[in-house]
Amino acid sequence: MGIINRARIYSPWLYHMHCGGCNGCDIETLAALAPRFDAERFGIQLVASPRHADILVTTGCVPKQFIPMVKRVYEQVPDPKVVVAVGGCACGGSLFYDEDPENYAILGSADLLIPVDVYVPGCAPKPEQIINGIVQGILKLAEKGAKKDAKQ
Amino acid sequence: MDPLFTIISIILILPISLVLGVLYSFLIRKLNARFQWRVGPIIRMYSDLSPVIGSTRIWQPLYDILKLMGKDTVIPGSAHKKLFVYSPYMSLIFSILAIFFIPFPGMPLLSEIPYSLIIASYLIIASIMFTILGPVASGSPWGAIGARREAELFLVAELGFVVSLFSVAIAKNSLSIWTLASNMESLPAILLTLVAGTTMFVAMLGKLHIKPFDMPEAECEIVAGPYTEYSGKLLGTYFLSKVFILYAMVSLFIAIFLPPFSSGFIWLPLYAVAAVLLIFLLAVVQVLNPRYLIRKALLWYLKIVVPLAILSLIVAFAFVLGWMVV
C-alpha cells in the first residue's frame, strides 16, 4: 500500500450533513465524536467545510426543499469520498417515507439522490454502531483511493 | 563559516524542520486532548488494531498533509484563479526560506549574514501575507471574513513581534541572528528576555492562531475561515507551510530570547527542553482560554501588549545607555 493511501486510512475527516431527521441521529453522531469515544485517537476529525472532507455522514430523510443542497454538498467533497448514511431515515426513509400516496414534503432516503456506501440502520443507532460504520467507510475509502491511484 | 558546510546544513535543515514542526503540532494536539480529559492522537496503538491502522499516531499532522496531497483539488468558479492557486505555494516557499535564516544548534545556516533578523522577520510576514491573499482571491464570503480577521490580528500581532525582536537587537547592538543567538546571557539581559520574551510570546499566539486569538479559523462561526474554499493539494500546502511557520517561530524565539541554546551543538538537549516547554505553554494557553471577539482582542492587545512593548524598548535603551556609561 502506498504511503498516501495509508494516510487516507490514518486521517479520515468527516463532514456531518443533517438533512431533515428528528435530530436523534445527530446527537448520537456527535456523541460518537465526543470525548467519551474520542475518535481523534485514530485521527478522525469533524471538519467545517465539505471541501476538506473525506467522509460525508448524512443523517435524516431528505425533504424535497433540500434536494439541491444535498447534491451540491456531495459534489463539493473532493474525490476519493465515501458517504455513510446514519439512522433509519437516511437508510430507507423510515416512518416519513410514503410511496402511495407520496409524502408531500419528504422525498425519502439519501440514496435516492447520492450514492451511499455504508448504511448504519437504527433509530437512532448507538455511537458504537456509528463508529463501526465510519470504520467500514474508511476501508472503502482506501479501496477507492487505490483505484484512483491506479487510474492515474 | 565555509560555504560547503552551509550548503549541507541548508539541505539538512529541511527534513529536520519538517520533523520538528510535525512533532510540535502533534504535541499541541496531544496536550490539548489530555487537558480536555481525552486521549488524543494515540502514541502506542492498541495491539489488536495496529496491523490495520498503524502502530503510532505521532506523525498525525504529517498524515493529514499526505492525505490531502492525494485528493482532488476543487477550484471554485468565482475565484481569481492565479492568485488562488499560487498563494499556498508562495506561502510555503517563504516559510521555508525563513527557516534558512534561523539557526539550529550546531548549524548557523544563513543567520550569520548581517541583517538576517530583518530578512527572517520579513519572510515570516510574507508567508502570512499569502495566507491572507489566497482566501481573498477565493471569492467566498467566509474566506473574505476569515482573511479580514486574519489581517486585523496580523497587524496588531506584528507590532509586538517586531518591537520585541528589535528591542533585543538594540540592546545587543546587532541585527544578525547568529550574533544575538550566540551571546551569552548576562544578568540585565535576562530582564530583557523576560519583558521582550513575554511580548514575543503574546505575538506568537496571534501568529499561530492559538486559542484566544483563533478567530480567523473559528469553525463554529465562519466555516473554516480563510481555508473554506481550499481543498486537496492546495490545502495540504497551506498546512505544510503552517508546520514550517510553527517551527520557525519556536526556533526564532529560542534563538533570540534564550541564547546561547541555538548556537553550539552541545546545547541541543537544552534546545529541545526549551522547545517542549514553549509548546507546553502554548498548549496551556490554548486550552485555558475561550475565543475573543476580534474587537476585544484588538483592545486587549492595545492594553497589554503595547505597554509591554514600550517597557521592553525602555529596558533596551537603558541597556544601551549602560553600555555607553561603561
Ligand code: SF4
Ligand atoms: S432514524 Fe430515528 S432518530 Fe434518526 S433521524 Fe430518523 S427518526 Fe430521528
